[in-house]
Amino acid sequence: MATKTRILLAPRKLRLPSSSRTYYSHNHPPPPGPFNPVESTILSASAPHIPTHGFTLTTLSLGAKDAGYIDASTNLFPRGAFALVQWHLYTQRMALQKQRGIISPAVREGERAPGVGTKVKMLTWERLMGNRDVVHRWQEALALMALPSNIPPSLRELGALSDEIWYLSGDTSVDSSWYTKRASLSSIYAASELFMTTDKTDGYKETRAFMERRFGDVQAVGGAVGSLGQWVGFNARAGLNVLRSKGARI
Numbered sequence: 001m002a003t004k005t006r007i008l009l010a011p012r013k014l015r016l017p018s019s020s021r022t023y024y025s026h027n028h029p030p031p032p033g034p035f036n037p038v039e040s041t042i043l044s045a046s047a048p049h050i051p052t053h054g055f056t057l058t059t060l061s062l063g064a065k066d067a068g069y070i071d072a073s074t075n076l077f078p079r080g081a082f083a084l085v086q087w088h089l090y091t092q093r094m095a096l097q098k099q100r101g102i103i104s105p106a107v108r109e110g111e112r113a114p115g116v117g118t119k120v121k122m123l124t125w126e127r128l129m130g131n132r133d134v135v136h137r138w139q140e141a142l143a144l145m146a147l148p149s150n151i152p153p154s155l156r157e158l159g160a161l162s163d164e165i166w167y168l169s170g171d172t173s174v175d176s177s178w179y180t181k182r183a184s185l186s187s188i189y190a191a192s193e194l195f196m197t198t199d200k201t202d203g204y205k206e207t208r209a210f211m212e213r214r215f216g217d218v219q220a221v222g223g224a225v226g227s228l229g230q231w232v233g234f235n236a237r238a239g240l241n242v243l244r245s246k247g248a249r250i
Contacts, residue, residue, distance in 0.1 A: 034090060035083075039076055041067045043087040054137045055084045055144060082150050085141045089157045092130035093164055099126055103168050119169035121215055124189055127161065128196060128207065138197050162186040188214040 035043060046063025053059040057080055064073040077083040097103075102122045105114060114122070131138055145154035162185040173181065192211040199207045 033094075034086060038069075038073075039083070042069060042073060042076070043083060046084060047087065047091075050084060050088070050134050050137060055081050055088075055134075055140045057081050059084060079150065082144045082147075085144050085150075086153065086157065088134065088141070089154075089161070092127060093157070093161050095130060096123055096127060096164060096168060099123065099168075102126065116166075116169045116171055120165055120171075120185065121212075123165045123168060124185070124192070125208065125211065127165070127189070128192055128204070128211070131193065131196065132204075135196055138193070142194065142197075158186050158190060161189065 033040070042060070042064050044063075045067040046059050049059040049062045053062065057074060060074045060077065060081060060083065061071050064071060074080075079086075099122075102114075102119055134141070144150055159182065162182040165185060166181055171178075171181065188211065191214055192207060195210045196204055196207040201207075
């Protein structure tokens, strides 16, 4: 049974997964989500307003009203509109678990089942398509994620997405490649997601081609990143620079 290992980092030292680590599998319940029931109710009601009003306090307030709560209920979210970004990231990541056609595809006689690498690409694309309804608002989300106080939870969610995709694809590695695979996929996804915000082609064909090229470079990406800690620092700085170049006041 494939297991899923959580990331643990030590200063200046790369630790490999071991049997003593905390982990979970398909036989164990997933860890609890980041929101309590009241927060989930408000955020779920807010989500349909995002395409129109964006990742804003206005959207959060409208969702609270729709859920039957007073306007002051938005005070439940100390990070403000960033809670909407977290909700979108979390729910779209969880939605990947329902992609049975990719995770466990039906294979006709004489055909070969897709391998781990193919599944990783397919699930990555499915996750990108989860942004279709809000892509015209996604640069707002990126600006919120790049705020100093929001960078750590944003990077944790990106790492969780990468881990989820590799896990659902059937990856069973327990050596140092466990880290480099996830760091590389995180980099590919983040770059493709940013590219998608400016893609006007039907079906996001240019984004698909961009993603495929990035996967073609995956060995170079993995070799350039010695550890997840190095990648986090580099990607945070690079992300901030990209957003600043687009006019975000960060």
